[in-house]
Amino acid sequence: MSGQNSDPMVELKRRAAEEAAAMVQDGMAVGLGTGSTAALMIDALGRRWAEGLRFVGIPTSERSAEQARALGIELVDFGTHAQLDLAIDGADEVERGSLDLIKGLGGALLREKIVAAAARRFVIIVDEGKLVDHLGSRSPVPVEVTPFGWESTARQLGDLGARVALRIKRDGELFVTDGGNLILDCTFGPIANPRALEAEIGDIVGVIDSGLFVGRTSEVIVAGRQGLTRLVAA
Ligand SMILES: O=C[C@H](O)[C@H](O)[C@H](O)COP(=O)(O)O
Numbered sequence: 071m072s073g074q075n076s077d078p079m080v081e082l083k084r085r086a087a088e089e090a091a092a093m094v095q096d097g098m099a100v101g102l103g104t105g106s107t108a109a110l111m112i113d114a115l116g117r118r119w120a121e122g123l124r125f126v127g128i129p130t131s132e133r134s135a136e137q138a139r140a141l142g143i144e145l146v147d148f149g150t151h152a153q154l155d156l157a158i159d160g161a162d163e164v165e166r167g168s169l170d171l172i173k174g175l176g177g178a179l180l181r182e183k184i185v186a187a188a189a190r191r192f193v194i195i196v197d198e199g200k201l202v203d204h205l206g207s208r209s210p211v212p213v214e215v216t217p218f219g220w221e222s223t224a225r226q227l228g229d230l231g232a233r234v235a236l237r238i239k240r241d242g243e244l245f246v247t248d249g250g251n252l253i254l255d256c257t258f259g260p261i262a263n264p265r266a267l268e269a270e271i272g273d274i275v276g277v278i279d280s281g282l283f284v285g286r287t288s289e290v291i292v293a294g295r296q297g298l299t300r301l302v303a304a
Pocket residue numbers: 103104105106107108159160161162172173174175176177178179182
């Protein structure tokens with residue numbers, strides 16, 4: 071992950087990831103996101119760790135835990151750290167202005183939301199293609215549900231107006247989250263009121279949580295063709 075890449079956008083995302091990693095200071099407790107962009111950030115943190123920076127991390131997935139461990143980063147859990155100074159993650163869509171998010175195309179939304187909720191600052195790194203005027207414009211809303219009764223849960227999500235698809239992996243096997251649950255990808259189209267929809271989805275029995283992250287973002291670092299831009303919630 072740490073080698074040079076000829077794709078200019080990957081290089082820009084790497085710079086954005088480095089800028090986010092530079093926000094970590096000695097002694098901090100840091101949430102480590104999941105996904106290809108977060109992986110660039112964990113790599114950058116690994117380089118800072120090798121240079122002597124010391125902090126502790128709470129990973130948002132087994133994948134990120136494995137990557138961080140391989141880099142020597144010290145991992146902890148909520149048993150010893152109730153609050154995090156900072157969490158850094160990627161996103162699938164970022165709404166301009168509100169900086170509300172859709173997350174979870176990689177299936178890590180539940181741990182990501184728990185970590186975001188415990189963080190004083192929640193910093194997101196994306197490329198400019200992830201910016202939208204309305205959440206749901208391009209991405210479905212991933213919803214993590216219990217395996218028991220998922221068909222009933224799916225019907226109720228459908229009643230909210232979504233086209234619902236059970237997530238299946240490329241090899242044809244069911245996608246199962248780190249927590250042993252299923253993902254229903256719910257296509258709503260552009261979402262007028264993400265906060266209301268997040269609450270309505272959360273009210274359905276069988277839903278564990280959704281990939282709508284409303285009112286949680288502190289800052290977004292955007293990698294664009296013109297360079298890096300930092301957005302702060304309006
Ligand atoms: O479950 C996955 C996470 O929410 C990711 O942060 C999100 O899917 C973005 O991933 P990527 O940086 O690979 O586009």
